[in-house]
Amino acid sequence: MSPKMSKDTANPSQGQALDRSDERVKHDEGVVDMLRAFADRIRSGDLGMLPVAVGLIVISTVFSILNPIFLAPNNLVNLLFDCATVGIISLGIVCVLLLGEIDLSVGSMSGLASAIIGVLWVNSGWPIIGAIFAALVTGAVVGALYAVLYNRLGMPSFVATLAGLLALLGLQLYILGPTGSINLPYASPLVRFGQIMVMPDWASYLLALLPGVIMVVVGFATRKRRQAVNLSSQPLGALVIKAVVLTAALEFAAYYLNLGRGVPWMFGLLVALAVILNYALTRTKWGRSVFAVGGNREAARRSGINVRRIYLSAFMLCSTLATLGGILSAARLASSSQQAGTGDVNLNAIAAAVIGGTSLFGGRGSAYSALLGIIVIQAISNGLTLLNLSSSLRYMITGAVLAIAVIVDSLARRSRVSHGRA
Incomplete structure (x- = not known):
């Protein structure tokens, strides 16, 4: 027997089978260990989406006790229809919040998109696809302008987008004209998609x-x-x-x-966009760069990331998604009006992202946070409506939930910092 054969066949009980067993012991953590690791993450301040999940359960329980209609299937279907428009806007907010920035003009951008659809499609006779494309291009251009003001002139995003809020609102009122409202064809595929499909x-x-x-x-x-x-x-x-x-x-x-x-197909579109954005944020170079810039801009720049390009892409994506949300809002209401994009659209879009777990300090969050956050907000709105309570109470409760979410985020951030030092 050759030395090589002797080496390969000797002590078979200590061969490949034992190696694979050792490897399984080494690699496979038990379920108990996984739960223990989850508890450690909670103690260290990495709460993820746990607070919003618990909050959603509490809200659903309370409203279902006060009014059993809240959990009726058709009421939940209407709730999901209402979630889609602002939820898509909130997905864009997640992109800029991950950078530690903000866009205060998403409501006005959605209102302008609604007006563009009405004017080009109904008044000017454009094909619906052409009107939608024109609105989306307008949104992308507005987002690029914000990025230029930030990258080239150093204008804070808070100021740039606040100015944009006023300018876009004025443009919306101007193109709608004195009538102030344009009805969309109820039998059109766009309106049917927003209301009944x-x-x-x-x-x-x-x-x-x-x-x-x-x-x-x-x-x-x-x-x-x-x-x-x-x-x-x-x-x-x-x-x-x-x-x-x-x-x-x-x-x-x-x-x-x-x-x-x-x-609803419209809610399915929201979920599909959330999945796509989550994949882009977690599985692509662009997504890793977004988190890096949001965590430490200077460190990201020194590591070779094109920081200006990241800001450009995030602001353009945010404004474009706000435009898409405005288009679907027009479909939902079957009209383009001066009230589109006003009121609590800005509040709900930003609050949904923050309530869902995206940090205001940048560098932490996910696309799914917007999805869960908007469900929480719409659940509150829907439940209070079923109880015949005033909108003033809805504003106060939503504001309180937002404040609690920010407090939880701040405490979790402080816990992570102290845990890291320890």
């Missing part, structure tokens, strides 16, 4: 299945990559359990909404 039952069940499948596929791939470089990985059992729980929850939600009118 819902998914077929089979489509809602299929889409509810996708997140769990994607979670398992991505989790397996990530687990394999980490094990290949000898890093700890998520327990296989924990991955499967999370996917099963998520799928069961989404399938039940689809089933319950289908007891009423069904899942």
Whole structure:
């Protein structure tokens, strides 16, 4: 027997099988360890979306006790319709908040987009696609202007977008003219999309299945990559359990909404945009650069990131999403009016991002924070409306929830800093 063969076959009990066993012991943390790590993150101030999830459960419980209609399927369908318009605007707010900046003009931008749709489509006879494209281009140009004012002239985003709020509002009033309102064709696909179009039952069940499948596929791939470089990985059992729980929850939600009118396509668009933005923020070079710039601008610049380009892309994306939200708002109301984009649109868009967990200090947040945050805000609004309470109380409660969210964010940030020093 050759020395090589002798070396390969000797002590078979200590061969490859034992190596793989050792590797599993080394890489696989138990579910208990995962829960312990989650508790450690909470103690260190990394709360994630836990506060908003708890808040949403509390709000739903209170309103359902006060008025059982709150959790009726058709009422929840209407709530989701209302979430979509401001929720899409809030996705753009997340982009600028991650940089530690703000855009106060998103409400006016959405109102101007609504006016552009009415004037070009109804009054001037443009094709609806052309009118939508013109509105989106206008939004992108406005966002680019904010970025230029910030990058080239050093104008704070608070001041630039506050000036934009007034200018865009004035432009909206000007192009609408003395009538102040333009009715959109009720039978048009755009208006039907904003008011009555819902998914077929089979489509809602299929889409509810996708997140769990994607979670398992991505989790397996990530687990394999980490094990290949000898890093700890998520327990296989924990991955499967999370996917099963998520799928069961989404399938039940689809089933319950289908007891009423069904899942709105417009809310599906909001969820799709949130997924795309979350992927861009977490899986692309651009997203990592956004978090880096928001965490420490100078360090990001020294590491080779084009900081000005990041600001340009974020402001353009924010303004463009505000435009899309305005277009869908016009579809929801079947009109373009002087009141579009005014009132509490700015408040709700910014509050949704902050309530959902995006930090005002930059460098922390996610696209899903806007999704959860707008559901919280619309749940409060819807519940108070069912109780026949005044809008003044809704403003006060929303303001209080926003203040609590900022306080939680500040305390969590202080906890992370002290934990890091320790």
